[in-house]
Each structure stands twice: as structure tokens, then as C-alpha cells.
Amino acid sequence: MSNNRYSVGLIIVAVGIVLLLGKLGVFGFFWGTFWPVFLLAPGLLFHALYFNRTLPSGVLIPGGILVTISILFFLCTLFGWGLMAYLWPGFIFAVAVGLYEFYLFDKHSPRGTLVAALVLAIVSGVLFGMTILFTVGIYFIALVLIAVGAYLIFFNKQRRPW
Incomplete structure (x- = not known):
């Protein structure tokens, strides 16, 4: 009976600690930052099960998609969701990664798989290039104009004012 009371006491203390940490917001911080692990874990599990020869190569497609999307979500949770304005083409790229893994590791995959992966x-x-060009491209264009203008001003051989 003494071991039973000891185990119950440990469980009660653990539940109390979990409740206290929950009220202090510790779990909210961890959940808010590390929730993409719940997408990363199945993706890595699909890869592990394929490479252990447990599941067929078709699981590499959702595995590649889940791993790539979880990386996108990790970046957004770390650096802010405003980053999604630039990273949204990554969702299309995630499908390309999954299809390419399927093509790469399956000897009998159809040739269209590689073509689809490359097209995507x-x-x-x-x-992604258009998104960058339209959002931050104007800054690049402004810097190029300033550099060209400064070059024309400072490296003019005739040095005549107007």
C-alpha cells in the first residue's frame, strides 16, 4: 500500500505542476511556438517508415509536403506571420518536393512525376520571384537608381555644373 500512496502522491504533484505552469502561460508559449511539430512529426514518420521498408514509396509524397509546410510554419511562428506574404509560393513548392521524393526513391514511378515536380x-x-519583385522590388530599383545617379555625378570627367 505504501508504494501505491507514493505513486498517487507523484501523480498529484505532477498534475499540480502542470496546472500551475498552465496558469502561468508556459504551455501557451510552447504551443504558440512549437505547434508545427505536429505537422513535422508525421512527415518524418512517413519518411522513416518508408526507409525502414514498412510502407510503400507513395507515403513520401505527403511526407515531403508535411515536412516542407512545417518548415514554412516554423519560420512564420518565429519571425511573424507577415512573412507569409512572401512565403506563400512555398505551399506549391511543398507539393513539388513530395513528388520529387517519390520520383527519386521509387524505381517504378512514372516519368510524369518528375515533369509535374519540375513544373510545380x-x-x-x-x-516567389514575382512576390519579391512586387513587394520589395521597388526598394531595389530605388537603390539602383541612386547608385547610377551617384556614379554619374561623381565620376563625370567634364565636371561642369549645369
Whole structure:
């Protein structure tokens, strides 16, 4: 009976600590920061089960998608969700990663798998480039104009005012 009371006492203390930490907001911080682990874990599990020869190669498609999307979500939880305005083409790229893994590791995958992965990766890259160009590209253009103007002003051989 003494071991039973000891175990019950440990459980009561553990529940009390969990309740106290919950009221102090510790779990809210961890959940708010590390929730993408719940997407990363199944993705890595799919990869592990494939490489252990437990599941067929088709699980690499959702595995690659889940791992890539969890990385996107980790970046957004760490650096702010405003980053999603630039990273949204990553969702298309996630499908390309999954399809490419399937093509790479399955000897009998159809050739169309590689073509689909490449097309999606190119579309994702173009959309990412356009997003960067339209959002921060104006700053780049302004800096180039300033540099060209400064070059014309300071490296003018004739040095005549107007």
C-alpha cells in the first residue's frame, strides 16, 4: 500500500505542476511556438517508415509536403506571420518536393512525376520571384537608381555644373 500512496502522491504533484505552469502561460508559449511539430512529426514518420521498408514509396509524397509546410510554419511562428506574404509560393513548392521524393526513391514511378515536380517547382519559383519583385522590388530599383545617379555625378570627367 505504501508504494501505491507514493505513486498517487507523484501523480498529484505532477498534475499540480502542470496546472500551475498552465496558469502561468508556459504551455501557451510552447504551443504558440512549437505547434508545427505536429505537422513535422508525421512527415518524418512517413519518411522513416518508408526507409525502414514498412510502407510503400507513395507515403513520401505527403511526407515531403508535411515536412516542407512545417518548415514554412516554423519560420512564420518565429519571425511573424507577415512573412507569409512572401512565403506563400512555398505551399506549391511543398507539393513539388513530395513528388520529387517519390520520383527519386521509387524505381517504378512514372516519368510524369518528375515533369509535374519540375513544373510545380518552376511555377513556385516564378511566383516567389514575382512576390519579391512586387513587394520589395521597388526598394531595389530605388537603390539602383541612386547608385547610377551617384556614379554619374561623381565620376563625370567634364565636371561642369549645369
